[in-house]
Amino acid sequence: MSVAQPDGTKPAAGGVLFRIGGELWFLPASIAMKVMPIPEMAAVPGGPPELRGVALVEGDMIPIVDAVEEPLERIERSAMPGPTKEAMLVCAVLGETLGLVGIDVVATGRFEPGDAAGEVKLGDETARTFDVAALVARVREGRWAV
C-alpha cells in the first residue's frame, strides 16, 4: 500500500517491469525476488498447461509457471528472439516461491507511480501490477489430467 509523501506526491514504487505479449506489467520488489536464467526443469505429467514444470532453485524445488495465458500465444512466444527471453522471475507470494517464465524483463528499480493504485509509469507507458496470486490460483484450479 503506497503512502503519500509530505508534499502530497506518491512515493516511487520499487520492483520489476516486464512485458507479456507486448503489454507492460509491474511486480513490486516485495514479491519479485530475483531474475535468473531459466533453469532445467522437470515436467509434471498431467499438470495444467500453465505449469511448465518444477525446478531446483537455490536448494528449493519450486514450480515454474508460464505467465502467458493463451496456449497459442505461448507457442508463438517461444519462437520469438529476445535478449531476456531466457529469463525467469522468481516470486514469493503467500509464503510460496514460484518461477515466472514467458516474460520479457524490461527494467528493475524505482518507478514513478501511475494515476491509479498499483500502477507505475515507464516513460509514456503505464504498467498495471501483475496478479501472481491469481495466476497461482488459476494453476491450482486448472484442469489436471489425473
Next chain:
Amino acid sequence: MAGPNDKPKRRLFRLLRRGTKNGVTSGRTVVEEGALWASHQRASSAVRETGEAAQRIASHVAKQRSVVDALADRARGVSARSTDLATGFTKLTETFARLELVALNAGLEGARLGEGPGQALGLVSDEIRAQATRGSEACRELGAALGELGSELTQVQASLDRARDASSDVAQEAARVGGASADAERALTDMAERLEKTTGSDPETARAIAEATDQARSLVKALAALNGRAPQTLVVSALRPILEPLLRLIDGEDDPET
C-alpha cells in the same frame, strides 16, 4: 680439281640417276612424291609439337593443382578458425546476457533498499545493464558477420573443389592427347618406312629433287630472258660445258661420279 660444292652436286646427280634407273620417269610422280614427303614431314613435326604441348599442359595443370590444394587447405583452416571465433562470440553473448541479469537483480535490490542507498545501486545497475546490452548486441552482430564469412568460405571451398576436379579432368585429357600423339608419331614413322619401300624415295631424295627442279626452272627462265638478246652460238658455247654432262646424265650415258 674437286671444289667444296662438288660433294652436294655429286649426290644430286646420283639421286637423279637413281630416280631414272628406278623408272620414275614421270615428272609429275616425282613432284607428287616430293609433296607427299613434305606433308609427312609437316605432320611429323605437328605431332611432335602436340606431344610436347600435352606434356607442358600436364606440367602446368600439376602446378595449378598444387596451388588449388594449398588454397583449399588455407580455406579449411580459416573456416575452422571462424567456427572457433563464432563459439567464442556465443560465449561472450551468454556472458553479457548473464551480466544483464546481474544488473537487473542489482536494480531490484536497489528498489528493495529504498531511496538513498538504493538509488545509487539503481544507477549503477542501469549503467551496467546499458553497457551489457550494447556488448551483447555487438557480439550478436559480429557473430552474424562471422556466420556470413563462414558460409562464404564454404562456397570458396566448394569452388576450389570444382577447380580441383576440373584440373584433374584437364590432366587426364592432356595424358590422352600425349598418348594419341605418341601413337600418331609411331604411325607416321611406320608410314615413312612403307612410303620409302613403295616409292623407293626418301625425304632426302625428295628434297634434293625438289631443289634440282627449282634450279632447272631458274635456268629455263634465265635462258628465256636471254632469247634474242645474245647470239645463239655465244649462248650455246657458254652453256655447253655445263649442259653436256647434264644431258649425258639424263640420257644415262655418263656417270659424273666417275
